[in-house]
Each structure stands twice: as structure tokens, then as C-alpha cells.
Amino acid sequence: MKTQFGRRGLFRMAGSAAIGILICAPVYAQWTGKWEGDTLVVDTKGFNGKTWLDQLGKPTTESLHVVERFRRKDFGHMEIQITIDDPKAYTKPWTVTQEVHLLPNTQLLEFICNENNLDVKHLPGGPAR
Secondary structure (H helix, E strand, C coil): CCCEEEECEEEEEEEECCEEECCCCCCCCCEEEEEEEEEEEEEEEECCCCCCCCCCCCCCCCCCCEEEEEEECCCCCEEEEEEEEEECCCCCCCEEEEEEEECCCCCCCCCCCEEEEEEECCCCCCCCC
């Protein structure tokens, strides 16, 4: 089984023997995935501190450690629990939980990571001049 996860242009494939690297600038991190019962746990470390956690600008540092737990509750419903631990930016770790739902007959729209795109000539609108 593979799970595709993406947020703000950071995409990765996580499988039962998952290991990988996020290389969409300005983020660089290494992650591993493992199953704990019916929950896929993705552990990510090695960030460079040059990105935000969200669009409001919550900061990160190179000490950021993110643990995501993906659990399918039933067909069409998944719970994602994300724990943020960055002792240089926050006083203690914190966790958010999000329910996501299957949306059949829809398409996943691509977010282009312009900073790390090696094929600029194929970007919509062409290269910046």
C-alpha cells in the first residue's frame, strides 16, 4: 500500500518500507515510515529551518521534528495526527489532528515547486524574464 501526502508542494510516497528525502527548496528533510498496527507513522527530521509551518508564518528551525500518524478509520475517512517538536522555536511539542475524507470523481491539482524546478521551460507561463 502506498499513501501520497502533499502540502504546499512537498510530496512524498510512503509505503510499508518507506524511507525518503524531501528536497523541494527551501525544505530539506529525511523521513522514515513504519506501521504501528493500523497506523502509518512518518517521522521527519533534518529540516534546514528555512520554511514556515503554515501560511501564517509559524517559524521553524533546523531542530524541527515532525511525526505524522495516518489512520484509516473506515472507507473514505482518515485521521491524520501531526506532532510538531521544535525546541528552538516553541516552548513544548504540540499536536493537531485533522479528519480527511475521500472525494471521489475529483482530481488532485499539482502545486509547482518553482524554487527546485529543473525544467523551467515547461512551467505555465514559461520562464521569468
